[in-house]
Amino acid sequence: MTRLQLTRWLVRQSIPLFIFAGVLLLQWSAPSGLARSLQRLEGLLYDAKVQYLPPWPRSVSNIQIVDLDEASLHEIGRMPWDRQHFVKLSDALAKAGAVLVVYDVLFSEPQANAALLALQSWTRQTTLPDAQRQDLLEHASQLDPDARFANTLRTTEVVLANLLHRHGNLRTGQLSPAMFSVAQQRPVGATAFEPFSGFAAPIAPLAAAVRGQGFINAEEDADGFVRRVALLHQLDQQLYPSLALEAFRVYSLLDQVQPRWLQHNGGAYLQGVQIGSSLVRTDQQGRILIPYRGGARHYPYTSAADVLAGRIKDQRFDQAVVFVGTSATGLADLQATPTALNFPGVEIHATVFDGLMAPQTLPYRPDWWAGATLLQLLLAGLLCLWLFPKLGPLGSAATTLSLLLLSISLNLWLWRTQMLDLPLLSPLLLVSLLSVYFISYGFVSETRRRKQINAVFDQYLPPAHIQRLLADPASVSLAGEKKQLTVLFCDIRGFTTISEQMSAQQLKLWLNQYFNALTRAIQQHDGTIDKYVGDMVMAFWGAPLAEQAHARKALTAAFAMLKALEALNRSFQAAGQPVARIGIGINSGEMNVGDMGSDFRRSYTVIGDAVNLGSRLEGLTKFYGVPLLVSEFTKAEAPEFDYLLVDKVRVKGKRIPIRIYLPLEPDLAPAQRSQCQLLQQALDAYFHRDFSAAQLLLQDLHPQICRPQDSYPSLDLAPLINLYLQRISVFNHEPPPPDWDGSHLHS
Structure with missing residues (x-):
């Protein structure tokens, strides 16, 4: 080897030598902040040994x-x-x-x-x-x-x-x-x-x-x-x-x-x-x-x-x-x-x-652990410096895996048979860093982050969202995480009856028009479409892009969906097709969001108790005869809207009652808004056990209720009034117990 070749070789090896020296420094003289992180990683490796390879015998006492x-x-x-x-x-x-x-x-x-x-x-x-x-x-x-x-x-x-x-x-x-x-x-x-x-x-x-x-x-x-x-x-x-x-x-x-x-x-x-x-x-x-x-x-x-x-x-x-x-x-x-x-x-x-x-x-760390660790690092480092420059990418990857497995196996053998606890992080870190350097040395890495984001989210988000994600890839994570979100469920009432009136081709076209109208309303208000299941639409707000006003946008989208359905039903009636009536449930809370699924099929979705409650609220819209229900948590997140308290409910699996509300559209007709205010007074009396006053208010209000033609066409308060009149009738014959909190149990 000539002097020039030797010089080039030394220059090429300077970075690996720097890596080797850096690992030695981290093992014995790391800065305090970094030392805590390294101790945490070392602790995780130790925890794995404790969980899966305990060397101690069964209890003798x-x-x-x-x-x-x-x-x-x-x-x-x-x-x-x-x-x-x-x-x-x-x-x-x-x-x-x-x-x-x-x-x-x-x-x-x-x-x-x-x-x-x-x-x-x-x-x-x-x-x-x-x-x-x-x-x-x-x-x-x-x-x-x-x-x-x-x-x-x-x-x-x-x-x-x-x-x-x-x-x-x-x-x-x-x-x-x-x-x-x-x-x-x-x-x-x-x-x-x-x-x-x-x-x-x-x-x-x-x-x-x-x-x-x-x-x-x-x-x-x-x-x-x-x-x-x-x-x-x-x-x-x-x-x-x-x-x-x-x-x-x-x-x-x-x-x-x-x-x-x-x-x-x-x-x-x-x-x-x-x-x-x-x-x-x-x-x-x-x-x-x-x-x-x-x-x-x-x-x-x-x-x-x-x-x-x-x-x-x-x-x-x-x-x-x-x-x-x-x-x-x-x-x-x-x-x-x-x-x-x-x-x-x-x-x-x-x-x-x-x-x-x-x-x-009992496992223990011997006094000579520092010398043993230094010897292991020297052997592993010299072996990497000798082998990696001679190997291609696949050979380097295979060698790296072999060295990592060898280091882990030796450490576990000493733990299992000799009860010795020796550091494992530094050998693994040294081999990993050296392999990354030598593999990267032979390739020019090219990022595919923009294409990945576009491929994953273009089926969920409106184009404007996609452009924002591509402009700032760091703002989104596919990994699962907990976030404060708002979820929306929407379902067609009486869909089985509707489907029986049409052929398969007619039903497909009818559903396509329905989904197009609702999806457009959701995406216009920055919602993320989660999935379509039969006649059900699921969407959420606040991910993948953070959105502080996720509850407000979800409610605005729900009102837009009801208005879009009103226009769509007029076209259905003109074509002699069945009209659609929907129920929408909305809930806000902490949810797990991320790219989930199997190796064969994945989906960017949300899961958690808060999601389940949103689904239950959608189902309860039929029980209360209202088109839209939100939880008390969504109401707290979007206080700018007016709400009508519908009930206090205890759903399956929950002990604490939850208040559910009917949001009132901002441009609701004055007459209908007045009716809602009177109904709220009646319900307040009901929840305070003043059943006589509540009954009088409801009976006075009942003849006034009619379906409006100019605003909020899906709102009909008559079923809700009849429901509470029936409850009051039962309580008049059999009063509730003293500890009654006004809640209704839904199984």
Whole structure:
């Protein structure tokens, strides 16, 4: 190779070398903002291993969780509970055979002795001999709820929780002496722990009576997920155990657990925690990876209300370690974990306790992980620099896939067989970036974004929309996303009868005219046609282009559809063909929108509960005899229109009633608008249970109703008036219950 050739080769390789150096920099010295993103990606890869390749064995002990769940809060009351419930709960679990009860509940505040307070107030106002007053006070003191709970703790095997924090020197309750649980001897030069300055611990009577205490602090990664937990934390130069570690110590009948240190070059580094004859390997801050065994509720859960009420008749708690905590949403003890986004914190402690039963199977990251990762990056980088320049696009792609699979397989093998957790993102990132560079080096990439947009959306959108999308391709995404949209459903009333009056060819031509008129009205008001199903038209507003006034445009389009149908029906009548009557349902809300379907057929569409409600509203137009119905959510999005409240309904699958409205066209005739106002007064009286006033108004209004010829031709209020007169007639004979909210259930 000549000097010139060597120079050109070095120039060509400078970018790959820069990529290689950049990956090394990102692995060990990434900027803080980018480091969080990389940690998130690394965390996702770790989460996949936890979900699909757990190396740990089945549980060897009976671990149960007693849940202070929503049912318990509903039956017993909101937290904090009276101490008598915990006295009863502890006694019930002990009688059921539990060998240890672990509370993931803070008892850092005393409970007032109501009897003592009342007696003190009474004795101050009453003249009693001193001896009698003292006897009464001593008797009331014996009723102290904290004292009764402490007495229970002395006779049962219980571990309580505390919380360490860094909020100044605020300290509540009393910590058990650290040396009772953890050996405190540390060699000179030992790695410093990140210290805490305050705590919330059980109150002194409970702390003195309980078998042990442990902290319940969560260790969140940069992305907010809990993947590891500390077994030890430092406060006032003392090491304190976690709740799971302390529970395991008490369960194992050990006096202490012993931190193990490795002394090297004048320093001492934490290797792990010695528990009896077993070593639990940790990082230098005393943390372990949590051995999640699946999603939430892997362990058996029992409602605390069932235990307190004596409804548990089986032997589930016999020889069990019982963790007591909460899965109730309002008590803020749900964590994001690799296996579930709402994972009860109490089950995390139970999982760690379970892992301590077989510490040799706990995954860990060894001290030499940095050197191993560097060696892997060097080998992968040199192999890519040697192979890729010699290969074509297909060969480079195949080599890239092989290297990626090799890196993943090696990482998973070490995880599965050696319980080693090594970084996976940096090798994958290096191979991927180098392959992209070398493949791109041989090709000139040409974007086809404009053609893709035109091919996908020209069947849904008006031409003006297509031009806007092509002018700004970044404004649209084919990927699924949640957006605030408005959806419209339109259907022909009595279509089966109409279809029976015409031949197949006549029906096709008749439907084509109908769909053309309605589609034109929708597209003129910037609507996106979703689909045609039989005689049904579905459209939505607010996607793919963002539209703030999506509800207003949907309503304007609906009025335009009714007017277009009026003109179309005149032409149908002149040709001797059946006329069309339609019902339109409109709803606004959060919907999933995107290019959805299968490999064989796809469609840009919307799905979600808000879409289903729009479809239900279209079906209800026939029940109420009106051409157009909108939900209260659409009304809130488009307040510039006038509305007539039609009903409060509860549709299938929904518990909360929804108000549905008939929008009034802006140029509605004054006489008809006056009738709508009178009808609204009648309905207001009806929903306020004033059925007599409502009946009088409806009876007075009924003879006035007629179908207008000059405006809003599809509006006929007579069916709605008759419907409410029938309801009032029923209520006059059988009044509604006291809790009646005016809603009507539609199945």
